[in-house]
């Protein structure tokens with residue numbers, strides 16, 4: 001496994017692989033890798049001859065009041081996980097390698113990015129689309145792997161690839177959960193022991209929502225209110241949003257009659273956690 005810090009070196013390696021007719025899978029990450037990332041890497045390993053993992057805490061997807069500097073980093077551990085999972089290249093650029101000082105070109109999207117997490121993070125998806133588009137231009141992967149936990153990100157990237165004719169297949173991978181149901185996330189490390197216990201309420205509430213939908217409840221507001229009521233019982237939890245949206249266009253639905261995403265963001269203490277389920281009709 002090689003760890004490369006420059007775009008030129010990555011391109012050189014990928015060019016060599018492509019000459020040999022090998023396929024390339026990319027797993028874009030911000031590091032601090034956990035078993036959720038590992039599942040993406042394993043899938044990439046299964047489906048491609050070569051695997052590149054990018055580890056880059058992308059400054060332009062953080063808002064002014066967000067946790068860029070505090071975002072956890074541990075390259076040593078990340079390298080071990082990658083090595084064990086059969087990664088060929090870790091691409092770990094500095095911000096100056098990715099962004100010229102006078103960088104001024106962005107990949108932006110008019111729809112899909114304003115609802116859900118876009119409501120409180122108005123510039124986030126512009127930052128995500130821009131860096132992912134750049135990573136696709138650098139690595140030219142045949143396939144790229146994203147977790148369903150960031151359901152909005154996955155839908156947005158699928159749309160970007162469709163709209164911009166990017167020759168990369170986007171593979172969504174299932175949410176990996178701890179034994180008690182909490183979705184695995186780098187941000188879980190911010191939780192105190194008490195907050196960690198409380199945070200199970202996100203997946204519990206979603207399961208209740210799923211039961212209601214499975215039992216035929218079609219009124220989205222009824223399901224959303226039931227989910228909110230469960231979360232509101234926890235004094236340490238504060239809801240950012242709970243919504244039922246169309247799975248593809250991510251707009252709120254009143255009546256559940258197509259495939260939907262039930263998505264939430266909840267602060268547990270100061271940590272903002274997200275989780276979701278999909279319900280297919």
Ligand code: PAF
Nearest residue numbers: 028029030058128131150
């Ligand atoms: O999901 C993430 O970790 C990031 O948003 C991504 C896709 C690596 C872009 O920086």
